[in-house]
Amino acid sequence: MKTMTKLWIGLGVLILLSPIGLLLPEHFKAGSAWGEWGASEMQELIGYIPKGLARVSSLWNAPMPDYAFKGWEGKSLPYLSFAYIVSAGLGIAIIVAVVFLLGKIFLNKKNRV
């Protein structure tokens, strides 16, 4: 098999395995990453929500927050795992498209060696 084919397959396997990254922290009751708490977690941690943080933290509304579909926050783990796989696949598809597009725009014939 060609090297590149193998690497693409490897990526596909990682996409399918990605829910491990969701289920493992859940199983071991681990919380957010350090410094990545939401406003309510911040309230619990220090007793207030820093004003700047409150203002800026909702600046951007990501279309798939936390690698899930909007409104899926309370869904059960199988649903969230599915959303996680979709996110991994979609993210990779977009990233690959972006890199190929950048290559098309910035690399010219000179680079065809």
Place this chain on the structure above:
Amino acid sequence: MHIPDGYLGPLTCGFFYAVMLPIWTIASKIVQKALSVKQVPMLAIGAAFSFVIMMFNVPIPGGTTGHAVGGVIVAILLGPWAACIAITVALVIQALLFGDGGITAIGANCFNMAFVLPFAGYYIYKMISYNSAVSSKRIVIAAGIAGYLAINLAALFAGIEFGLQPLLHHTANGQTLYCPYGLNVAVSAMVGEHLLIFGWVEGIVTALVVKYLQKHESKLLGIKAEVKL
């Protein structure tokens, strides 16, 4: 290590965008000059690998989670400048599409994970593997150590960025405006957890990929596969 919106004040956010701008410019110039069209798929795979490996959250039981960045292996294979571009693409998509890392913090997050990490990782790897054969055990060990140290260095920078906020921005009555934890807490938390757990994850991922490539695709590890300066 994805600093969200609201944790860094405008000063820090602006500063790191300003620092990254010339780095991105130089990286694009170098990659534009040296990357062959044939290497574009490899760059895409590197960016995609970094993206997906960051989704594998590893828990500290009852505590926080963290993950590898996968950037050191990309730097070893493609060189640090190409890795900088690849990881930047991954981080921007994470921020825009998935809200992982803030929009205002893209400069800082890219500085830590797309600049400090691949460059530190690449040069540590080069130093330790110095002139060793592609088939040697030494390059696997070098890759592991490079992964471990580079992500810790990136975590140190993230800790400093977090920890400076209470000094830079606070109200008259002592409430912080952004990240509430000072240097002591932030640096020990960020570096501590990476020294203990997440550093090993980056180290092991980097070493395993090098070991696999050594066995099956050794030509990718040769200096010829890299994007030349």
